[in-house]
Amino acid sequence: MKQEENTRVWRDYQKEIADDHFFYVRSCIRQSFFPGSEQFFLQLMRDVLGKDVYENPSHTTCTGIGYHGDVVPFSTIQTVVARHYALMKESGYKNVAVSCVTSFGIYTEILETWKHFPEELEKTREFLYKATGREFDLPENVAHTSDIIYKFRDEIAARAKYPLVNKLTGEPLRVVEHIGCHYSKMFPKYGVGGAEFPQVLSGMVESWGGQIVDYPERRHCCGFGFRQYLVQANRGYSLSNTVKKFSSMKPYKPDLVITNCPGCNMFMDKWQYTIKEMEGLTYGENGESIPILTYEELAGLVMGRNPWDLGLQFHMVQSEPLLRKMGIEFDPSDKFKTKDGRQMPIPENLINS
Amino acid sequence: MNPHVIVIGGGTAGMEAAGRLARAGMSVTLIEKGKDLGGHLRDWYHLFPDRRSSDEVLEYLKGQISHQNIRLLTGQQVTGFIHKGNEFTVSTGNGDTINGDALLLATGFDLFKSERKEEYGYGIYENVITSADLEAMFRKKEVKLVSGKKPERIGFLHCVGSRDEKVGNIYCSKLCCVTAVKQAIEVKKIFPASKVFCFYMDMRMGGALYEELYKEAQEKYSVGFIRGKVSEVAVNINNRLVAKVEDTLVGRPLKMELDMLVLMAGMEMSEDAVRLAKETNLQMGENRFFKPADHHFGTNMGNVNGVFYAGACTAPLNITETISHARSAVTEIVNYLNTGRK
Numbered sequence: 001m002k003q004e005e006n007t008r009v010w011r012d013y014q015k016e017i018a019d020d021h022f023f024y025v026r027s028c029i030r031q032s033f034f035p036g037s038e039q040f041f042l043q044l045m046r047d048v049l050g051k052d053v054y055e056n057p058s059h060t061t062c063t064g065i066g067y068h069g070d071v072v073p074f075s076t077i078q079t080v081v082a083r084h085y086a087l088m089k090e091s092g093y094k095n096v097a098v099s100c101v102t103s104f105g106i107y108t109e110i111l112e113t114w115k116h117f118p119e120e121l122e123k124t125r126e127f128l129y130k131a132t133g134r135e136f137d138l139p140e141n142v143a144h145t146s147d148i149i150y151k152f153r154d155e156i157a158a159r160a161k162y163p164l165v166n167k168l169t170g171e172p173l174r175v176v177e178h179i180g181c182h183y184s185k186m187f188p189k190y191g192v193g194g195a196e197f198p199q200v201l202s203g204m205v206e207s208w209g210g211q212i213v214d215y216p217e218r219r220h221c222c223g224f225g226f227r228q229y230l231v232q233a234n235r236g237y238s239l240s241n242t243v244k245k246f247s248s249m250k251p252y253k254p255d256l257v258i259t260n261c262p263g264c265n266m267f268m269d270k271w272q273y274t275i276k277e278m279e280g281l282t283y284g285e286n287g288e289s290i291p292i293l294t295y296e297e298l299a300g301l302v303m304g305r306n307p308w309d310l311g312l313q314f315h316m317v318q319s320e321p322l323l324r325k326m327g328i329e330f331d332p333s334d335k336f337k338t339k340d341g342r343q344m345p346i347p348e349n350l351i352n353s
Numbered sequence: 354m355n356p357h358v359i360v361i362g363g364g365t366a367g368m369e370a371a372g373r374l375a376r377a378g379m380s381v382t383l384i385e386k387g388k389d390l391g392g393h394l395r396d397w398y399h400l401f402p403d404r405r406s407s408d409e410v411l412e413y414l415k416g417q418i419s420h421q422n423i424r425l426l427t428g429q430q431v432t433g434f435i436h437k438g439n440e441f442t443v444s445t446g447n448g449d450t451i452n453g454d455a456l457l458l459a460t461g462f463d464l465f466k467s468e469r470k471e472e473y474g475y476g477i478y479e480n481v482i483t484s485a486d487l488e489a490m491f492r493k494k495e496v497k498l499v500s501g502k503k504p505e506r507i508g509f510l511h512c513v514g515s516r517d518e519k520v521g522n523i524y525c526s527k528l529c530c531v532t533a534v535k536q537a538i539e540v541k542k543i544f545p546a547s548k549v550f551c552f553y554m555d556m557r558m559g560g561a562l563y564e565e566l567y568k569e570a571q572e573k574y575s576v577g578f579i580r581g582k583v584s585e586v587a588v589n590i591n592n593r594l595v596a597k598v599e600d601t602l603v604g605r606p607l608k609m610e611l612d613m614l615v616l617m618a619g620m621e622m623s624e625d626a627v628r629l630a631k632e633t634n635l636q637m638g639e640n641r642f643f644k645p646a647d648h649h650f651g652t653n654m655g656n657v658n659g660v661f662y663a664g665a666c667t668a669p670l671n672i673t674e675t676i677s678h679a680r681s682a683v684t685e686i687v688n689y690l691n692t693g694r695k
Contacts, residue, residue: 196471196585216587216595216608219472251590 013184013194017151018141022053023093025084027100028061030262030294036311037296038099041145044299048159049152053097056087064102068226078120079127081110086134094140097148101261104144105182108190111138142190144183146260146295150192150200153207161304164210166255167327172211173255176290177201178268180261181221201258204295208302217248222264223271242271246283246290253285256322257292268292273316273351284321289351291319301328308334318353355380355422356690359443359453361431364392365414365672366664367459369679372417374457377687381423382451384443386430386625390418392461398491400672401535402562410672426451430625433632436657439694454694455659455686458635458643459679460626462665465514465522465619472585473510473616480504480594481586483513483618484532487540496543504547504612507540508596509533510583511553515619524640526619526669530556531563533617534570541574550577550609552598560671579607586614620669635660643667653682659694661686 022045030037045051063080066072088096098104114121128134149156157163164173179198184191193199196219202212221228223242228234245268249257259265269292275281276289284290292315293301300310307328312319313335323330336344356379360371363385371383389395391414397407418425430446434456443451467475467483475481479499482490490496498504511533515526530553537549556578558564570576581599589595594611622630622641630637636656638644643662646654653661663682664675 194471197477214588216589218587219585 013188013191013199015143015147015190015192016141017143017147017192018095018097019151020051020095021093022051022095022097022143022148023088023091023139024053024055024097024145025059025062025099025103026055027103027262028065029266030099033262033266033314034294034297034311035314036300036309037294040296040300040305040310041099041149044152044156044296044303045148048303049155054091054093056091058087059084062100062103062106064100064106065226065230067106068102069230070227075123075127077106078110078113078124079131081107082124082128082136083132083134085136085139086128086132088139089135089137094137096139096142097145098142099145101144101146101180101183102263104142104190105180105186107139107142108187111142112187114138144200144260146183146200146204147192149295149299150203153204156204156299156303157207157209160208160302162302162326162328164205164208164298164302164326166325168325172209173322173325174213174253175205175210176213176215176218176249176252176254176257177205178218178222178257178259178261178264180259180264183260201260201295204299205258208298213249213252213254215249215252217245220245220248222259222261222267224263224267226263229267238267239271239274242267243275243281246272246275249290250283254290255325256298256319257290258295258298259292260295265292265294270316273349276351284352286321288321289317291315291317291322291352293319293322301326304328306330306334308337317351321352356454357382357452358455358457358686358690359384359441359451360457360459361443362392362459362461362664362666363387363390363425363427364459364461364664365394365410365675366461366666366679366682367392367457368414368418369676370457370459370663370683371423372414372420373680373683374686375418375420375422377683379422379687379690381420382426382453383418383423384426384429384431384445384451386428388428390415390425390427393464393485394672396485396488396492398488399535399539401531402560402566404535404539431629433629436659439659441659454690455661457661457663457682457686458626458629458666459663459682460623460629460666462620462642462669463623465520465526465621467513467616467618469520470513470517470616473513473583473614474586474588475616478586478588478594479592480613481616482613483616484509484529484536485618487536487615491536491539496540498612502612503544504540505544506548506609506611506613507537507544507550508583508594508609508611508614509537509549509551509617510596510614511551511617512582513616513618514621516554522619522621522640524669525557527557527559528669528671529617529619530558531560531566533615534558534563534566534576536615537576538566538570538574541570541576548577549574550579550611552579552581552583552596554580554582560673583614620665622666626666633657640668652678653685659689661689 063072188194228238272289434443636644645652663679
């Protein structure tokens with residue numbers, strides 16, 4: 001790939017990302033599957049970068065899983081999102097920071113719908129008012145939280161304790177970046193770098209010293225695809241897409257995968273376990289599996305946070321091979337201890353540990 | 354004094370029309386923005402359907418404009434014109450103004466910028482080239498990969514920027530199919546052992562001898578035709594292109610390794626002509642080419658009396674059609690000037 005040309009393409013897709021005063025909306029599933037990610041984002045923004053990030057306790061799911069699973073109608077999800085905007089208005093914020101890629105896709109899809117079909121906006125205003133008595137304004141800025149980390153990537157690099165360099169070889173770590181489909185495939189203008197050569201994650205990786213792997217199935221779905229997984233009969237299809245993706249990246253010997261989507265992170269992590277159990281196949285070097293990290297987790301590692309505080313032990317594919325490559329010191333005995341030092345049950349069959 | 358016609362655009366249409374107008378007794382100023390005449394023809398190698406050298410046609414056109422009634426202004430960009438009574442005043446980028454009795458726009462087309470179809474990786478992946486790039490290779494007699502090696506598997510992707518709502522072009526550029534067939538044959542003649550594939554939506558072989566050329570490509574040169582559009586292109590670890598395509602006749606997706614992929618770039622109204630149209634209120638059609646006054650009887654006229662059109666500024670046209678269209682524009686202009694300019 002001609003790197004300078006790739007740079008030209010993504011420079012065509014620049015989006016404005018607010019600098020401060022964010023109304024933060026969490027993901028439904030990230031707190032369960034990657035419990036350190038959102039917590040680290042808030043710590044980074046508030047304590048390190050000194051930004052104002054507000055959470056409203058009345059915020060709910062956006063119903064995106066139901067919407068993409070064909071059980072929530074469009075008018076309903078529009079009204080739910082309108083309620084979030086009403087909460088934002090009531091809280092005095094204008095910039096929304098969205099943790100989940102699917103929610104981000106929902107927010108952008110609805111804003112575009114209202115732009116092109118103003119009657120839908122009026123209908124939604126009426127529905128929300130009748131149901132809750134609330135009114136809302138459209139946000140001034142919509143950013144996915146990976147956009148925000150991208151915006152502050154150099155501030156993170158300036159504080160890097162463990163850059164993305166293999167300490168054993170001195171070479172940059174080989175990083176596969178995987179962008180959630182709903183980030184920019186629907187509306188390229190809302191994504192940093194557009195849909196085909198997005199820069200949001202690769203920009204972070206390059207800023208932190210790593211090397212991006214370009215492989216043939218780079219744009220392919222992680223395998224989740226909502227109905228592909230949610231309808232039980234389709235799960236073989238979900239799995240086969242994940243196999244296709246990992247088979248394609250394997251020859252490049254990636255050291256890790258970074259994603260910006262809860263579903264992608266979960267499926268690329270957990271399906272590796274499934275594939276190993278079913279077929280005995282692994283996709284990393286030396287028979288290991290490839291750690292799948294969120295961008296917050298990777299930022300935290302680069303900045304020297306304790307991997308267990310970041311929640312890496314709650315992934316199916318464990319990160320020890322990566323931690324060793326980065327030269328990160330860690331205590332295996334702390335892995336499954338609570339904050340006050342109590343030992344939690346240790347899961348069986350963890351990969352890579 | 355002879356009536357004075359200003360011809361804007363020194364490609365095939367402008368040259369043919371200027372020559373014919375001069376022979377009809379008109380005084381002609383031919384303005385070309387580039388430093389050389391000939392337009393896209395100068396970049397082409399062989400023309401379909403008979404693979405005549407484009408240089409031969411260019412020589413003919415140069416002969417056409419070799420006339421004392423023709424004044425050439427090259428390297429001058431037309432920035433606008435004013436229409437007052439029956440007179441036109443054309444202004445150029447270097448501040449000159451030229452007065453005339455009629456205006457002929459022969460502003461031609463721009464090739465679709467293939468980098469806009471980002472998923473094909475033009476400008477990103479080595480060895481993804483356009484049909485124009487391949488013609489340049491033919492002209493230099495250097496068809497090769499960036500590494501200098503011979504390509505063994507070559508793909509031609511039809512409809513790049515044509516019949517594509519995503520880029521705002523729903524029209525068919527109509528010449529890309531036959532160009533792909535012609536280029537596929539040229540490649541097979543240079544590399545007889547190579548495998549050549551055309552990925553198409555429909556084969557639109559409507560011109561004289563096009564269908565015969567298509568048949569020849571299949572029967573004599575064993576070019577493979579796969580009905581399906583490439584969805585994306587990537588590069589594998591061996592630095593070979595990987596094209597994903599759905600074979601809609603077999604009903605299966607397929608992934609194919611290629612050494613070279615040629616994008617058959619479509620035709621768009623030239624950017625300069627779009628700007629001129631907007632500044633001077635010349636109407637454009639849905640396809641953004643100049644809108645003809647009548648699709649049957651008035652393809653050389655638009656919405657401003659005394660302004661005429663010739664060639665591919667009205668729609669995608671091949672060289673044969675462009676020359677015919679230029680000749681009919683001359684007939685219309687002579688008629689206009691001889692019958693009270695109505």
